[in-house]
Amino acid sequence: MIYIIIAIVLGIVMIVMSIIAIHHKNITLAILSAGGVSLVASILYLLLAAPDVALTEASIGSGLTTIIFFYVLNKIKKHKHVEE
């Protein structure tokens, strides 16, 4: 019973974060929300008794993707600054 309540509340958090990631104008916030969706999804995998999938989802979806997005964004800004 308590697992169902946890799953419903975390599902609400996940839906709100994905709507923010799609519809917001600020790109930093969109990347942060996309990382948050992966972090919440890893807890849902944990409730379904799959710890290995949860570990992979958290480390790739939230760690690697966020680092690569910000690295590329920083490179693009420096490149524009040099061209001007």
Added chain:
Amino acid sequence: MVNQILNISVIIILLSVLMSLFRFIKGPSTFDRIAAFDTMTISTIGLIGIISFLSGRGIYLDIAIVYGLLSFLGVIIISKYLEKSL
């Protein structure tokens, strides 16, 4: 007795996650939203600890360690990017 007290604690932690989500939606600047995200993930580490006791598996605590590490990394990278010193 023990399980009922733990169920009440789980419900209180879920309420705190929802209140942090309210600040994440509303917050005026980007930094407010990052602080709300930080509070939400720190609350969720305690939630993972209680879930790991209720289901009786010790392997879930390893995921809590990885979870805390990734949340710390994300907050530091975004702060350094906004400070323009990455």
Added chain:
Amino acid sequence: METLKIIGAFIVLAGSIFLFLGSLGMVRMPDLYNRIQAGTKASTLGTILTLSGIIFLSSGWTGKLVILILFVLITNPVSSHILARAAHSVKLKLTDKTVTDKLTEDEELINEKQ
């Protein structure tokens, strides 16, 4: 043995109440810096109390839980300090009731000397 478990469960309950108070401060405070202070202090104490209660409940996981408590105790203040420094360096507005701001005064003093 049974009383030890009940003590552990009440420690977990106290930790979850501290986490709730941290999120309440995150909603009610008027300013970014106040929000960071309320959120970080209360939620660090709440997480530490929750994990210590689980040590009382099941004694086989003590090593992992102590490592997790030390990890939270080190990383959470560091991340909020970096966040507050970044917010101060882009000159985010303070609230009207702020009395003193020593860092801005010091930066102005250094600029005058140069």
